[in-house]
Amino acid sequence: TKTIKEALDEIVPAKRAQLQALKAEHSQAVLGDVKVEHLIGGMRGLKSMLWDASVLDPNEGIRFHGLSIPECQSQLTAAPGGKEIIAESMLWLLLTGKVPTEAETRQLSQELAERGQLPKHVEKLLDELPTTLHPMTQLGMGVAALNHDSAFQAAYERGIKKTEYWTYALEDSLDLIAKLPAIAARIYRNAYRPGTPLADINKDLDLVGNYVNMLGFGDNHSLTEYLRLYIALHGDHEGGNASAHTAHLIGSTLADPFLAYAGALYALAGPLHGLANQEVLRWQLNMRKELGDNLTHDHIKEFLWKTLKSGQVVPGYGHGVLRKSDPRFTALLQFCDTRPELLADPVIQMVKKTYEVAPAVLKEHGKTKNPYPNVDAASGCVLYHYGLKEFKYYTVIFGVSRALGALTQIVWARALGLPIERPKSLSMDAIEKLVKQ
Ligand code: NMX
Numbered sequence: 001t002k003t004i005k006e007a008l009d010e011i012v013p014a015k016r017a018q019l020q021a022l023k024a025e026h027s028q029a030v031l032g033d034v035k036v037e038h039l040i041g042g043m044r045g046l047k048s049m050l051w052d053a054s055v056l057d058p059n060e061g062i063r064f065h066g067l068s069i070p071e072c073q074s075q076l077t078a079a080p081g082g083k084e085i086i087a088e089s090m091l092w093l094l095l096t097g098k099v100p101t102e103a104e105t106r107q108l109s110q111e112l113a114e115r116g117q118l119p120k121h122v123e124k125l126l127d128e129l130p131t132t133l134h135p136m137t138q139l140g141m142g143v144a145a146l147n148h149d150s151a152f153q154a155a156y157e158r159g160i161k162k163t164e165y166w167t168y169a170l171e172d173s174l175d176l177i178a179k180l181p182a183i184a185a186r187i188y189r190n191a192y193r194p195g196t197p198l199a200d201i202n203k204d205l206d207l208v209g210n211y212v213n214m215l216g217f218g219d220n221h222s223l224t225e226y227l228r229l230y231i232a233l234h235g236d237h238e239g240g241n242a243s244a245h246t247a248h249l250i251g252s253t254l255a256d257p258f259l260a261y262a263g264a265l266y267a268l269a270g271p272l273h274g275l276a277n278q279e280v281l282r283w284q285l286n287m288r289k290e291l292g293d294n295l296t297h298d299h300i301k302e303f304l305w306k307t308l309k310s311g312q313v314v315p316g317y318g319h320g321v322l323r324k325s326d327p328r329f330t331a332l333l334q335f336c337d338t339r340p341e342l343l344a345d346p347v348i349q350m351v352k353k354t355y356e357v358a359p360a361v362l363k364e365h366g367k368t369k370n371p372y373p374n375v376d377a378a379s380g381c382v383l384y385h386y387g388l389k390e391f392k393y394y395t396v397i398f399g400v401s402r403a404l405g406a407l408t409q410i411v412w413a414r415a416l417g418l419p420i421e422r423p424k425s426l427s428m429d430a431i432e433k434l435v436k437q
């Protein structure tokens with residue numbers, strides 16, 4: 001069975017050749033106009049990044065190397081005794097563009113489990129942080145501190161050829177993906193279950209199986225399966241989202257993958273991005289507190305208008321690219337649809353009822369270009385059902401997942417020798433001068 005490194009060794013030359021051909025034959029081809037609205041409107045829709053692992057269609061949603069979510073669900077390997085995609089299988093697909101065999105997936109699981117132990121200095125750092133420090137702040141710090149042992153940084157200092165950069169970037173990326181569950185679980189246990197020991201990494205378990213064990217929920221098979229699906233689906237969302245883009249930008253300076261991903265986590269920690277899943281739950285629980293469990297559509301409508309009229313956004317709705325309901329949201333709701341205990345949960349029922357009302361209200365409100373739910377509208381509420389109720393922690397789980405795609409691109413950026421990212425900025429005076437010419 002091939003290792004992930006051996007699989008990539010075979011693919012890198014062809015990808016390099018593809019890039020060379022694009023450069024040689026189409027460097028001057030025009031992909032769109034740059035308008036003033038792009039400079040002042042968050043570059044929305046501007047085609048300006050290379051990102052191979054996934055592409056987001058506004059109406060269809062995400063495809064990972066061309067595979068839709070249902071296609072991934074039917075083709076990617078599950079855990080023994082499980083049905084949901086495991087992180088290793090998604091990582092293999094993202095990195096290589098190929099669906100791994102079961103043997104390749106299991107081998108990657110084992111490789112990650114072997115790399116999963118944290119260095120002592122990171123454990124000590126996390127244990128000394130105030131437990132009241134936001135879990136995302138802690139996660140970024142733990143990840144950045146892993147760069148103490150960065151293979152990329154050490155090799156760069158030694159002086160290696162540019163064509164070899166990617167192998168060290170891969171080494172660090174696999175290490176980071178493998179160690180994220182132990183960092184994330186330690187943060188959870190320190191803050192919410194102090195004084196209780198963390199489970200050891202089981203070499204026969206997949207990454208998420210180990211993560212759930214370390215969190216202390218290992219006996220809950222249904223939650224483990226939910227988190228497998230959650231972590232596979234949040235793995236990549238093309239390149240322009242704020243966290244992936246941050247990782248790409250920092251990585252382009254040849255900062256090592258640990259530093260690049262620590263930066264990405266702090267972008268993910270904003271309420272318009274990953275933190276929205278925490279905000280959704282807060283918002284839904286406020287709705288419940290105010291209106292009780294026997295909600296009607298009219299009650300929810302009223303609550304939505306109250307939120308909008310107070311100048312706040314409705315968390316979990318809207319998107320920078322999507323113009324339909326996020327298929328990740330749909331996949332998470334489908335997970336609930338097959339489990340009566342989830343369907344009976346009042347918070348999950350509230351999420352579903354909100355979905356029946358919110359698009360029409362947001363359309364009437366008339367501001368957002370996308371009145372439909374994104375993945376955050378459902379993800380945290382299911383965790384709440386399973387007893388993982390500390391919603392400040394939710395974005396950490398997103399952070400464990402997004403590493404799959406962000407680090408994949410860092411490996412490929414080094415394999416393809418992409419340059420430092422440095423777009424041109426303009427002052428308002430300079431824009432005025434240009435448009436008046
Ligand atoms: N509720 C109320 N207003 C909204 C919403 C919403 N859910 N979404 C967008 N708008 C407003 C937006 O604030 C903007 O107002 P203004 O002109 O006053 O600045 C206007 O509608 C146009 O925004 P769009 O172009 O539709 O959205 P944009 O691409 O700028 O932003 C989001 C995308 C996702 C940041 C935005 O829809 C939002 O804030 N949603 C709520 C937060 C959220 O769910 N974020 C999670 C995204 C997914 N993730 O995991 O990262």
Ligand code: MLT
Nearest residue numbers: 237240241242320321374
């Ligand atoms: C994501 O998964 O990154 C979010 O849906 C935000 C985005 O794609 O812009």
